[in-house]
Amino acid sequence: xxxxxxxPTDFSDNAWSAAVYALKLYANEECKxxxxxxxxxxxxxxxxxxNKLLNTMSDNAMKDLKELKEMAVNSNANANHEFEIxxxxxxxxxxxxxxxxxxHIDLVVMGTKGATGAKEFLFGSNTVNIIxxxxxxxxxxxxxxxxxxxxxxxxxxxxxxxFYDQEILPLKRLAELYNSKIRIVHINxxxxxxxxxxxxxxxxxxxxxxxxxxxxxxxxxxxxxxxINDFIEELNIDILVMINxxxxxxxxxxxxxxxKKIGFHPTVPFLVIPCVS
Numbered sequence: 371x372x373x374x375x376x377x378p379t380d381f382s383d384n385a386w387s388a389a390v391y392a393l394k395l396y397a398n399e400e401c402k403x404x405x406x407x408x409x410x411x412x413x414x415x416x417x418x419x420x421n422k423l424l425n426t427m428s429d430n431a432m433k434d435l436k437e438l439k440e441m442a443v444n445s446n447a448n449a450n451h452e453f454e455i456x457x458x459x460x461x462x463x464x465x466x467x468x469x470x471x472x473x474h475i476d477l478v479v480m481g482t483k484g485a486t487g488a489k490e491f492l493f494g495s496n497t498v499n500i501i502x503x504x505x506x507x508x509x510x511x512x513x514x515x516x517x518x519x520x521x522x523x524x525x526x527x528x529x530x531x532x533f534y535d536q537e538i539l540p541l542k543r544l545a546e547l548y549n550s551k552i553r554i555v556h557i558n559x560x561x562x563x564x565x566x567x568x569x570x571x572x573x574x575x576x577x578x579x580x581x582x583x584x585x586x587x588x589x590x591x592x593x594x595x596x597x598i599n600d601f602i603e604e605l606n607i608d609i610l611v612m613i614n615x616x617x618x619x620x621x622x623x624x625x626x627x628x629x630k631k632i633g634f635h636p637t638v639p640f641l642v643i644p645c646v647s
Contacts, residue, residue: 372400376475378462378500379405381434384481386441388512391639392479393446395518395547402452405438406469407431408462432457463503470506477540479510501614501642508540511640520548521608521639527555527598530567530574532615532645538577540643541611545581550608552583555601559590602638610638615645 375392379385392403409431435455442453454473458465469475480500500509526541528534545552554574563571571585586605588597602610 372402373476374402374404374473376404376406376466376469376473376478378466378478378480379407379435379438381407381438382481384514386438387515388479388481388510389442390445391512391516391518392477392510393442393448393451395521396451397448398450399547400450402454402473403442404454404456404469404473404475405435405442406456406458406465407435408458408460408465410459410461410465428457428459463500466500466504470504475507477508477510478504479512482511482513505644508644509642511642513637513639516639519608521550522548523553523605523607524550524609524611525553525555525598525601525605525607526611527557528574528613530556530563530570532613533570534574534577534613537613537643537645538574540641542578542581544609544611544641549582552578552581553586553601553605553607554583555586555588555598557588557590557594557597599637607638609641611641611643613643613645 373396375396377385377389377392379389389403389405409428432455435457439453439455456465456469458468460468466478478500501511521544524541524545526538541552544550575583586601588601591597598610601607
């Protein structure tokens with residue numbers, strides 16, 4: 371079954387790097403990739419811009435999108451892959467929302483930073499907005515200039531506080547691509563699991579019975595961000611996976627006051643799966 375993958379772009383090197391990662395990750399899959407660019411600007415800016423200038427900007431953006439598509443076709447040379455370009459006058463999150471519906475998007479892939487990304491920030495503001503607002507398909511965030519390696523080790527971080535069912539399908543599909551091992555990491559703040567956690571732990575084993583997986587219990591010795599970074603390094607993790615639900619770790623990550631110095635700078639691609647319920 372063909373996958374539809376959305377590649378938002380601001381024509382930065384970071385956006386191109388994320389696109390290249392997606393092309394390589396799904397090299398053996400039949401995919402249609404959509405390059406999406408949003409022209410939307412602040413109303414205060416638009417009020418001082420003439421229609422002629424707006425048309426010129428639109429023409430230039432379309433030209434850049436066509437060049438991007440051509441670059442992807444030439445560098446990729448993969449019969450499994452098709453490309454389409456999308457130019458939107460909506461804000462980026464609205465443009466993505468529209469594309470999800472119209473093109474039945476299965477995955478959004480984007481970089482951690484935009485063209486003007488400051489180093490002290492965890493993610494660029496566009497990336498943060500997308501994590502917050504995309505609730506119908508997973509978002510894969512690729513670190514700047516990340517060189518593709520087959521994801522043989524996938525980390526799935528969980529507190530066993532939720533009952534996972536359909537939500538872990540993207541994790542399974544990712545593991546199937548390269549027959550990856552799933553490393554389930556739990557930072558145990560408690561002496562033992564509660565009844566609810568124990569039930570969810572047991573059910574997770576049932577759901578993953580046809581996959582190679584292992585559980586890893588980490589003591590609560592530092593900030594969660596530091597522990598996850600340590601885990602990624604120690605087990606040579608290739609992709610980090612988390613589910614975004616209310617009061618989750620991801621929700622705390624994307625709150626504006628703590629986004630600058632949180633110390634969580636993923637060195638590997640980070641798959642954010644939206645909560646189904």
